[in-house]
Amino acid sequence: MNFKALFPPLPGVTATGAALFLEPIMGSGERLCVGLAAVLADNTYRVAPVLRRETARCLVGEKADSLLGLMQVGLDSLDSHLERGENLASWTPPMQGLTLGPLAQGHVEDLPMMLRAMARNHAFLATLAAFDATEQGEPSSDDEAEADIEWLKRVRHAVQTRRPALDGHFGRRIKLRNVRGETRIDYFGSRLAAQLCRLTPGASISRHVRTAKSKLWDLEALRDIGTDGVFRPASYELLIYRPRDDDPSYSERQIARLHDALSELEAAGDRQQLRVRPVQTVNDAASRIIEAEAA
Structure with a gap:
């Protein structure tokens, strides 16, 4: 029996992705997923933030801008690295407290699909509101x-x-x-x-x-x-x-x-x-x- 025929074909695009983590308190070991990066086989890539301003303000109040600033440093560095055609695995964080999670590979339809899959697997704060089957309560x-x-x-x-x-x-x-x-x-x-x-x-x-x-x-x-x-x-x-x-x-x-x-x-x-x-x-x-x- 051809068991492959029993399963739908995988999407035709191969992608590599990783989550960007930030350690808000240096040396604490506590990490927060603040961004995502995904790269296709043809080197098309996308770097995207996970932590939104509204969420950051709920977490740390007046320190939200500082937290978002650290996140942006990592995102900008990742973007520049991938824009030069470098491999995602070879990225070096520009400062302490920023780290890249393990690389994941998968078959997807496009970059957005890979980013959403990475968010579901790594970004608790993104999952809270963005991937629910129903809409959340309306903001005030x-x-x-x-x-x-x-x-x-x-x-x-x-x-x-x-x-x-x-x-x-x-x-x-x-x-x-x-x-x-x-x-x-x-x-x-x-x-x-x-x-x-x-x-x-x-x-x-x-x-x-x-x-x-x-x-x-x-x-x-x-x-x-x-x-x-x-x-x-x-x-x-x-x-x-x-x-x-x-x-x-x-x-x-x-x-x-x-x-x-x-x-x-x-x-x-x-x-x-x-x-x-x-x-x-x-x-x-x-x-x-x-x-x-x-x-």
Whole structure:
């Protein structure tokens, strides 16, 4: 009997992966999985964080930035190592407290599949929320509002670092012509008016969509009604953060829902003749603002 015929064929892509561990207290022996790396046979690779800012703040409070900074040192070093075409096993940690776990090999369909498999096997914190069969309880509105504010602060800081003169255009309150009250515009420059928001998978994604649509309406009003002044920017855009498709913190089902929500927002933007521009990092958003103002 051909026993192989009884089993489905293995996926055709061979991958090697490893987890990145951080020892928060030097010499304690306690390790936390903070990142993942996966490499395909053709040297295509991906390095991804596991520890998210919200989780880090729950763990260590005000020391979250320090913890995330140490994680990023390891991720950046791994990324540079693999970008040079080096073998994953030959990576040398740039500092004490960072270590690479045992290498694992498997047959997968693509890099995201390998990253998710590694997360399930090594990353307790990622597994808590990202790979459950059902959605977790919805985060509180206070937590979401704080995360939105933090995202805007980080983009503003990135722009201010590269173009200090643009800092004054953030957090503007605009008086629309013949409209009571003021409208808050996250960025109102000489050539670009932009609202910034986030779209992350999970139980709060519907709230993110509502917030994004509200910001689109504000942009539409700003463009069509105008301000008490004569000045109008040339471009009106919604810069919306979205995680990468291969982010191991989210399941395939959550990423699929993210795509649906993003398509819904892009369709809404098209109807209002407004640009919905997805960004995946703080630097992506900052670069778009700087580029628009330099045009």
